[in-house]
Amino acid sequence: MHQSLLIDEILSLIIRFVAADGQEDPKRLENTSGLAKLARTCRCFMECALDTLWRTQHSLNPLIMCLPRGIWEIHPSNVLYLTRSPTESEWARFDVYSRRVKSFSYPKQTKMIGLHEDALPLLFSERSPQSLFPSLSSLDFSILSCNSSSLIRDFLSPKLTNLAFTLPRKICPQDICGILEDLPRKATRLENLAISSFFPVTSFELNIPAHGLPDLRRLVVSSSIRISAQSVLNIASLRYVQELALNLHSDFDANVLRGRANHSTFPALRRVNLVAYDLPQCTSIVSLISSPQLEDVTVTYNVQARSFVITSFLSAIGTSVRSISLRHNMQTHTIADPPFVFYPSTFAPLFACHNLRTIQVYNIGTLNLDDDFIISAAKAWSKLEDIRLCSLPWSSIIPNISLNALTALTRYCPKLTRVHLSLDAREIPELPVDGLNTTGAQFLGVLNVRDSAIGHTESVAQFLRAIIPNMKTLYVEAHPELRDKWMEVKAYYDRLSMSVVPVLRNGS
Secondary structure: OOHHHHOHHHHHHHHHHHHHOOOOOOOOOOOHHHHHHHHHHOHHHHHHHHHHHHOEEOOOHHHHOOOOHHHEEEOOOOEEEEOOOOOHHHHHHHHHHHOOOOEEOOOOOOOOOEEOOOHHHHHOOOOOHHHHOOOOOEEEHHHOOOOOHHHHHHHOOOOOOEEEEEEOOOOOHHHHHHHHHHHHHHOOOOOEEEEEEOOOOOOEEOOOOOOOOOOOOEEEEOOOEEOOHHHHHHHHOOOOOOEEEEEEOOOOOHHHOOOOOOOOOOOOOOEEEEEEEEHHHHHHHHOOOOOOOOOEEEEEEEEOOOHHHHHHHHHHOOOOOOEEEEEEOOOOOOOOOOOOEEOHHHHHHHHHOOOOOEEEEEOOOEEOOEHHHHHHHHHHOOOOOEEEEEOOOOOOOOOEOEHHHHHHHHHHOOOOOEEEOOOEEOOOOOOOOOOOOOHHHOOOOEEEOOOOEEOOHHHHHHHHHHHOOOOOEEEOOOOHHHHHHHHHHHHHHHHHHHOOOOOOOOOO
16 A cells, blocks of 8 residues: 555545545535445545544434344334334444534435434433534534424533524423523534524524624524524624524514624624514614625515615615615505605615625515616616515506616626516617617526516517517516516517517617
């Protein structure tokens, strides 16, 4: 054997290359047979190959099957059962491999044999998870079980850096409260924490103490997890938080956060996703962000917000943002009439966001925008890729946005791929002098005109063919008669694309 293979670093690189050979899914180790053969080749290869082979697991079954055959059995229903707890001497082979496991993570191996829910309590009745998996640093508990939530507490340790779990269908409130209390006390080095739920359930409070979880980088929690304003303030003081996804219940006190922003609150935040009772709650959190690298802001709220509330929120997000999504969850009392009619001035703060690539506004009321607004937006957002500005479905105002707006978007936003706007397409404007120079619209392939009014269909098709030469999909959200007219536009557009029929020119 060549002497270079005795160098651990070189051997590790070779084994990682073998492991990645033919791998299509970066999250799943697929070349297990190649690693197993390497492990059996010689002692020099064995340890490193076994470490790689067992480092990440997507199921507990392969380890359980390392126990003596009499301890487990597979029922005809293709479910693995434990018949009893292993004795002390029966753990030997299990320990050889389990000490190498560093991660239980998705994608879950759904095609494998299922593991019965009673197996976990039986497996851990004699030995704790920390003794069985001493190297474990990343745990998605739903890989192991969807119901045995009480066992999560036994996995919590300072070695754990990534934790994700799902609140079970059948909840024991004491167990969940115990887990949430223990999280910041036992898993002190957590970097990523994600808590989800199958269905809306009783809410539980997660308290992050001052200076708790100092290494936290990502916090994503479901609507079943209630977090206080004081905990948000404590999280804001953490140096490394880059992603935050929270649900703000009606009792979230935004006043606690007002006036608390400084240069060290949320200094590294890049992505924030808030589902809130009302928009001022979101404004109170966004106002804390001092990070110059904020890229993605996604907000959903229940209480319909007036124009000045939305403007206040947009003014608070800063100018570095690349993607913004603002959505009102429609309620039975949601209205499209004043005071929920929004004019261009409402969105003026966004003109300072010159890095904007995606803007989505849904169901906040009636958007009474015009060509001047779209033209100014196109000039301000030259990197724009996706624009969706959608009024409530029952808004009765015909927008003041003409086909001229599409011309501006294709001219000033060369990377644009998707447009979702209600237009007034009853009049066909003249193309600009360079109207046939469509290099700036090469990527625009999806146009959603919603319930746009339309006049002469062939003229509209010719105009669209001139300014959007590569449109693949045209969506319409309207009554059947209007939808049929827009489908005529698409049919004629497609014929223009396949023939030499001349497109609309100036003065024609």
